[in-house]
Amino acid sequence: MLSSIMSCVANFFTYETTKSVVVKSWTIGVINRAVQLLIISYFIGWVFLHEKAYQIRDTSIESSVVTKVKGFGKYSNQIMDTADYVTPPQGTSVFVIITKLITTENQVQGYCPEVSMDGMFPSAGILTGRCVDYNTTFRTCQIQGWCPAEVDNIDVPVMLEAENFTLFIKNSIRFPLFNFEKGNLLPNITTEEIQRCHFDPIKQPFCPILRLGDIVKFAGQNFASLAKTGGIIGIKIGWVCDLDHSWEHCIPRYSFNRLDSVSEKSKVSRGYNFRYAKYYKQANGTEFRTLIKAYGIRFDVLVYGNVSGLMAAKICLAFLHSNNLVYYTGLIIRYCGFIQGLSKSWKIKTKYIKCPFEGGGKNNFGAATNQGSS
Numbered sequence: 001m002l003s004s005i006m007s008c009v010a011n012f013f014t015y016e017t018t019k020s021v022v023v024k025s026w027t028i029g030v031i032n033r034a035v036q037l038l039i040i041s042y043f044i045g046w047v048f049l050h051e052k053a054y055q056i057r058d059t060s061i062e063s064s065v066v067t068k069v070k071g072f073g074k075y076s077n078q079i080m081d082t083a084d085y086v087t088p089p090q091g092t093s094v095f096v097i098i099t100k101l102i103t104t105e106n107q108v109q110g111y112c113p114e115v116s117m118d119g120m121f122p123s124a125g126i127l128t129g130r131c132v133d134y135n136t137t138f139r140t141c142q143i144q145g146w147c148p149a150e151v152d153n154i155d156v157p158v159m160l161e162a163e164n165f166t167l168f169i170k171n172s173i174r175f176p177l178f179n180f181e182k183g184n185l186l187p188n189i190t191t192e193e194i195q196r197c198h199f200d201p202i203k204q205p206f207c208p209i210l211r212l213g214d215i216v217k218f219a220g221q222n223f224a225s226l227a228k229t230g231g232i233i234g235i236k237i238g239w240v241c242d243l244d245h246s247w248e249h250c251i252p253r254y255s256f257n258r259l260d261s262v263s264e265k266s267k268v269s270r271g272y273n274f275r276y277a278k279y280y281k282q283a284n285g286t287e288f289r290t291l292i293k294a295y296g297i298r299f300d301v302l303v304y305g306n307v308s309g310l311m312a313a314k315i316c317l318a319f320l321h322s323n324n325l326v327y328y329t330g331l332i333i334r335y336c337g338f339i340q341g342l343s344k345s346w347k348i349k350t351k352y353i354k355c356p357f358e359g360g361g362k363n364n365f366g367a368a369t370n371q372g373s374s
Contacts, residue, residue: 057307058177061239063303065093068113069212071165075101080159085296086326087276093301096274097212099159099227100295103152107277108288112147113140124149163213163223166198167299170208173239173250175307184208184252199254206251210235216297218256229271230295232260239305250307259300272298 017266020333023029036216073080083089087096114124115133134140143336145150170363171184184204197207199214219233226233241250263270278288 006336019183020107051336052053056177058180058308059306060174060176061303061305062174062176064172065301065303066170067091067093067095067299067301068154068168069095069097070162070168073159073161075157075159085159087294095296096272096294096296096298097162097165099230100156100293101160102150102152102154102156102293102295104291104293106146106288107146107148110147111142111144112142112149115140115149115151115268122164130266132215146289150291150293158224158227160227162227162297163211163216164287165209165212165240166211168208169192169210169235169237169301171237171303172299173305178307179248180241180243180309182239182247182250186251190205190237201254205254215256215299219258221258225299228295230273230297231258231264231271232300233257233286234259235299235301237301237303239303239307241305241307243263243307245329271295339359347353 026354036276069086071082073085087098089095111128113124113132114127115134125143128142128144130142131139134143167185172181173183174181178271184206185208189206191207194207194209195245197204199205201211201218213223215233215235221231221233236255236257238253238255239250239254243250258264260272263272273293275291275293277291279287279289281287322327
């Protein structure tokens with residue numbers, strides 16, 4: 001028992017080190033340097049230069065968007081300005097340009113016949129269960145609600161002047177990891193340039209003034225048909241920046257597409273529309289309203305991006321963070337075993353160098369140390 005304890009203590013207070021094997025062979029030497037060069041070239045060329053493993057990427061973009069629309073249109077013999085056709089009016093990243101209106105005026109609370117539409121009776125209120133005269137030849141169900149009931153299947157004109165309205169976009173972004181901030185109003189742009197420029201993906205790709213007709217065209221849509229049925233257009237601003245380059249190289253990229261393209265192909269509920277009402281009171285205190293069904297083009301300004309930059313710690317940890325670390329470890333082990341196997345099969349003489357801390361005359365393989373050279 002005591003001898004076992006002493007043996008464990010003796011084994012604990014020991015020192016182990018490796019021995020170097022020198023293989024004098026042109027074939028093995030060329031293979032050795034070729035494999036080393038291949039591994040080093042892979043890490044430098046692919047991992048570091050191409051994949052940029054020394055960088056860290058920040059995708060948590062913080063963004064703010066302010067929009068302003070300008071232009072005048074004519075609808076139902078009235079001049080429309082931004083207060084009439086832009087909703088909501090606060091200049092947010094999501095807004096609607098109203099292009100068509102179906103109005104039902106002087107609605108009051110009461111009882112009235114439901115409106116017929118090709119034999120169908122969409123309820124505009126609560127059904128009372130009574131059948132009343134809709135006209136001299138037709139009877140429908142009676143409803144309680146806002147009367148007269150809305151008729152929304154009529155054909156009304158479209159405000160096509162909206163095609164020439166202009167949209168101003170002010171976008172500010174920040175990546176908190178690097179405390180990197182920038183905006184789409186580049187520092188070299190002047191007030192005079194903003195007043196006369198219009199965005200063009202080739203000629204003026206950084207102008208923040210966009211014509212609505214151009215936006216719809218860049219999204220692959222026809223403005224007249226889109227204004228008639230309504231739809232949703234996405235304005236995407238991409239910030240993909242590499243901080244290995246200077247601050248000026250981080251620039252916004254604009255792209256456009258229709259976000260409700262599936263709805264465009266559907267036979268049910270095509271386009272985009274919504275309802276709102278304006279309320280009034282008569283002299284006797286009776287409340288009445290004007291119900292408006294609005295068709296329009298909704299614009300969603302979507303900001304995305306990421307920034308990558310140098311982190312000193314990642315240079316030291318790039319190999320550890322590599323997904324192929326296990327592979328390279330196995331490769332090195334197999335490579336060393338390959339050399340040892342060649343040494344034995346080709347009977348190449350080797351030189352084992354004994355470490356200065358070792359005693360005795362045996363190497364790690366349990367063989368006698370050969371200190372001779374060949």
